[in-house]
Amino acid sequence: MRIAKPVQRVIDCFSKLPGIGPKSAQKLAYYLLHVPQIELDNFALALSDLKRTTMLCQECKNVSETDLCPICNDSSRNKKVLMVVEHPMDLLAIEKSGRFNGVYHVLHGAINPLENIGPDEIFIDALLMRLQKNGGLIEEMIIATNPTMEGEATAMVILNKLKKLDMKTKVTRLGIGIPTGADLEYADELTLRQAIDGRREL
Amino acid sequence: MRIAKPVQRVIDCFSKLPGIGPKSAQKLAYYLLHVPQIELDNFALALSDLKRTTMLCQECKNVSETDLCPICNDSSRNKKVLMVVEHPMDLLAIEKSGRFNGVYHVLHGAINPLENIGPDEIFIDALLMRLQKNGGLIEEMIIATNPTMEGEATAMVILNKLKKLDMKTKVTRLGIGIPTGADLEYADELTLRQAIDGRREL
Incomplete structure (x- = not known):
């Protein structure tokens, strides 16, 4: 049937x-x-x-109903700090944390040779153009791509391109370590290694 | 945001x-x-x-594109055996088994007092009318409602209504027992009890 x-x-x-x-x-x-x-x-x-009825924000490439998204349009946001994320949902997750008051740049993916996604398939060039256009305005760029192979590769590519441009923007990466509520026993080696490297004084 | x-x-x-x-x-x-x-x-x-673009088959109430569904319209199906199921997806599951060549009746639900579904909310009356209309043509009715509280209650209600009508149709119920591939150790008591009652000679 x-x-x-x-x-x-x-x-x-x-x-x-x-x-x-x-x-x-x-x-x-x-x-x-x-x-x-x-x-x-x-x-x-x-x-x-x-x-x-949606478009990508001219400035940050987030999904928006208007040319400029509500975040880029918000004068209370600190335009000197820029956070680079892979996906619009990552941006939402950061917003929910309530800890970030800067602006964003959404790459819409990460470099992934296995899926034929190279640097030109995501909004890396748009990011660099934005940094150049804004000159010294952006003081810190936080690269918040995922701590995966693809996310790390993307972060490295952005960093290298930035060095070639001789920009003086401070570049940081989101802290990597053991998530709250997790169990040391079950954490993978790489995370533990990075958690040790990234230890903080109390 | x-x-x-x-x-x-x-x-x-x-x-x-x-x-x-x-x-x-x-x-x-x-x-x-x-x-x-x-x-x-x-x-x-x-x-x-x-x-x-869909309707319910006049005869069996299965979802159909035509007044009579392909199964009710199929002269090679045995119209003397009728299987009563709760949902169209149950019908598909039985068809996949390839073991049944009769016709169906889809109730579109099971009696569930907690959700305000009584005998009038599902196609029980249509089933009885169909049995009466076809007189002695239907020799066996297999009640294949789920072996849950709701399915069992529905089977009982159908059986009682049928007895009141003084119909001589043979009524059977799908075999209940341990499914293939399952482990005796993890079977619940009720299933085991019914599997023992329903044991077959080899």
Whole structure:
């Protein structure tokens, strides 16, 4: 027995999403059959409007509804400190911490040779242009790419390009160590090694 | 920082789906920002067409594109054996097993007093009318509701209603026992008890 075509179509769409397997996709499609038509139409509209009504902020490349995103537009933010993140969701995580009042630069990825993502596929050049344009205004750049192979490679590439430009911006990296609530016993060697190197005086 | 409205709208839609938490919904929405517009439009169309282009089969209440679903319309299926299932996905699971060549009746739920689902909220009356209409044609009815509290209650209600109608249809229930590949050690008592009661001669 084949599944009714309209249901199969919805299953196929869900299956393409990351983290949703064929079984979950089926469950979702059959669930939606019991949802009011108005909600389905709202969902449909939200999807087709998603990219049409958003853009990347001219300055920081975060997803925005306006040319300049609310953070770049906010005069109370410290424009002298710039944090470089891989993804818009990383930016949200930092914002939630409430500890950062500077501005951001979203790379939209990290260098990953296995997936054919080189320095030109992410917004590294835009970052360097922004630094040059702003001259000495930016005093510190915090590279907050993920502490993974890809994130570290990206950080290194940015640092090297910056050196070639002979910029005097101070460059820092987010502290790497054991996360709160974790157990030393289960921490991996690399994290432990970096936690020892990055020890602080109390 | 609030998330751009069009992104938030998509996050809200995904969050309403079963099994998708707020974090996954966020991940999916940001993922979709990198998908071509044509795919988003296809997804949107599939969603808004889902209910508009499907109906319930007049006979068995399975989701169908036509008045009669492909199974009820199939002359090679044995119309004398009827299997009662809770959901369309249960029907698909039975079809996959390849062991059943009869027809189905989909209840679209099980009796669940806690969720205000009584016998009138699911297609029990339609089932009884179908049995009466077909007179003695249906020789066996296999009640394949889930072996849960709700499924068992539903099976009992159907059986009682059938007795009142003085129908002579043979009523059976799917075998309950230890699933293949499972471990006796971890089987619950009820399953073990039913597996012992339902033991077969080799």
